[in-house]
Amino acid sequence: MSDVCIIGIGIHPFGRTEGMSGVDQGVYAVRQALADAGLEWPDVQFAYGASDAAGNPDTMVDQLGLTGAQFINVRNGCAAGGSALFSAQMAIKSGECDIGLAVGFDKHPRGAFDAKPSEYNLPEWYGDAGYMVTTQFFANKIMRYMHLHGISREALGRVAEKAFRNGEKAPHAWRRQPVPLDEIMNAPMVSDPYSKYMFCSPAEGGVALILGSEKKARELGKVPIRLKAATMRTRPPGSFEVFAPCVDIERGGSATNIASRDAFRIAGISPEDIDVAQLQDTEAGAELMHMAENGFCADGEQEKWLIEGLTEIGGKLPVNTDGGCLACGEPIGASGLRQVYENVVQLRGDGGARQVPGQPKTAYSHVYGAPGVSAVTILER
Amino acid sequence: MKAIAEGLFTDEAAPRLIGGRNRETGRIVFPCPANDRFEPVPLSRTGTLWSYTIQRFRPKSPPYKGPEAFTPFPVAYVELPGETIVEARLTDVDFDAIEIGMPLEFAPIPLDPDAAESVLIPAFKPAGAAA
Numbered sequence: 001m002s003d004v005c006i007i008g009i010g011i012h013p014f015g016r017t018e019g020m021s022g023v024d025q026g027v028y029a030v031r032q033a034l035a036d037a038g039l040e041w042p043d044v045q046f047a048y049g050a051s052d053a054a055g056n057p058d059t060m061v062d063q064l065g066l067t068g069a070q071f072i073n074v075r076n077g078c079a080a081g082g083s084a085l086f087s088a089q090m091a092i093k094s095g096e097c098d099i100g101l102a103v104g105f106d107k108h109p110r111g112a113f114d115a116k117p118s119e120y121n122l123p124e125w126y127g128d129a130g131y132m133v134t135t136q137f138f139a140n141k142i143m144r145y146m147h148l149h150g151i152s153r154e155a156l157g158r159v160a161e162k163a164f165r166n167g168e169k170a171p172h173a174w175r176r177q178p179v180p181l182d183e184i185m186n187a188p189m190v191s192d193p194y195s196k197y198m199f200c201s202p203a204e205g206g207v208a209l210i211l212g213s214e215k216k217a218r219e220l221g222k223v224p225i226r227l228k229a230a231t232m233r234t235r236p237p238g239s240f241e242v243f244a245p246c247v248d249i250e251r252g253g254s255a256t257n258i259a260s261r262d263a264f265r266i267a268g269i270s271p272e273d274i275d276v277a278q279l280q281d282t283e284a285g286a287e288l289m290h291m292a293e294n295g296f297c298a299d300g301e302q303e304k305w306l307i308e309g310l311t312e313i314g315g316k317l318p319v320n321t322d323g324g325c326l327a328c329g330e331p332i333g334a335s336g337l338r339q340v341y342e343n344v345v346q347l348r349g350d351g352g353a354r355q356v357p358g359q360p361k362t363a364y365s366h367v368y369g370a371p372g373v374s375a376v377t378i379l380e381r
Numbered sequence: 382m383k384a385i386a387e388g389l390f391t392d393e394a395a396p397r398l399i400g401g402r403n404r405e406t407g408r409i410v411f412p413c414p415a416n417d418r419f420e421p422v423p424l425s426r427t428g429t430l431w432s433y434t435i436q437r438f439r440p441k442s443p444p445y446k447g448p449e450a451f452t453p454f455p456v457a458y459v460e461l462p463g464e465t466i467v468e469a470r471l472t473d474v475d476f477d478a479i480e481i482g483m484p485l486e487f488a489p490i491p492l493d494p495d496a497a498e499s500v501l502i503p504a505f506k507p508a509g510a511a512a
Contacts, residue, residue, distance in 0.1 A: 127444025139434030
């Protein structure tokens with residue numbers, strides 16, 4: 001079976017872009033990715049497109065050209081981008097196609113996501129009572145985690161502080177101003193223990209990845225960035241998820257646990273072999289908990305990792321080198337693909353001021369979302 | 382005052398939450414799903430705090446139907462021993478006094494305390510505290 005390679009990448013900067021629709025930002029990213037790959041739109045045999053709130057991705061053929069290419073829309077919560085990428089690589093692995101596109105974009109209104117109970121198979125009263133608020137879950141999850149594993153609130157602050165510092169060095173990031181730790185700690189609270197700097201905001205942006213067979217990558221003369229694994233998993237029994245009116249007393253693993261475990265198995269490597277990681281950080285505690293859920297450290301070790309700077313760009317395992325969701329914001333359809341974009345940049349050595357030193361060879365990405373979905377990729381140069 | 386939805390609390394002097402017991406596995410969930418696989422069971426009136434946060438901004442309407450004037454409120458998960466961990470508000474407690482592990486008892490509260498005809502929502506108060 002042929003390895004699948006990422007042969008072109010494109011991004012529309014994240015944040016807020018007045019006058020440009022979500023689809024427009026997706027098209028912008030696709031054109032950039034095609035140019036990066038040295039291809040034209042008619043060369044693309046198929047596409048998978050992810051968007052949560054910005055319309056049907058396949059409508060972009062209006063702008064890209066009516067070539068008749070197969071174009072499948074993916075809507076899968078926060079795992080939408082990961083699901084698009086998973087599906088795209090399968091089409092190439094199967095031998096059916098050799099050049100394809102995974103694209104994701106979104107454009108959300110300001111403020112918290114406005115989820116409705118019916119979309120999650122929940123009773124109406126749950127929304128009436130004020131529980132359709134994602135931040136409540138994230139805050140409850142970290143509060144329990146801090147209690148069990150002795151994590152301080154300052155550790156949360158350190159994650160956010162690093163995010164804005166890394167974001168400053170990433171041209172596609174939204175928040176590009178460093179914020180001092182004490183300002184993060186003392187900012188107004190949104191949902192205890194999180195202050196406003198410790199949550200990401202819904203945002204806008206677009207990302208496109210051109211995938212090709214190994215043979216195609218060689219023909220095009222590209223440094224092959226191999227997609228060694230792409231997994232998407234739903235939740236196991238006993239997990240604690242967004243929008244949960246109840247949780248089992250007997251605790252189980254998470255969707256992240258199994259997506260991660262299976263990705264490492266498929267790639268044939270282990271967490272110690274990863275040189276750079278992008279981990280879902282919709283809030284500061286998520287990055288910290290996901291370090292453990294993805295197998296990079298034990299529960300409770302994060303406090304020490306942060307104090308010693310092990311997740312800094314020059315550290316043992318650089319995490320969220322472009323500032324992650326905290327600095328880039330979260331356009332749901334694009335967010336997971338942004339992580340893969342950033343990993344390709346790092347593996348190519350094109351990271352500029354945020355480049356991980358020592359020519360990283362392996363890169364890991366992870367997203368998590370409602371109602372308990374996770375997607376992981378492992379790239380290798 | 383009546384509960385925010387049918388089948389959430391028992392109709393007794395000291396009401397209890399109604400969960401659902403899976404007829405095959407015995408697993409208890411809340412609320413009771415409206416299908417044949419689950420049978421309604423009254424849940425424990427007492428439990429311990431499993432986790433919590435303070436909701437500091439007014440949730441978006443729709444779907445939120447609470448009062449326009451917003452005051453922060455605790456959103457908690459409460460472990461009912463041997464049953465399940467339920468999501469509910471906390472009441473009659475200072476935010477600073479909330480501690481994971483604290484004993485709690487069921488005490489439903491009005492969604493809008495200033496409305497004459499408000500509906501009741503699930504809540505817990507510190508065990509033994511006056512109503």
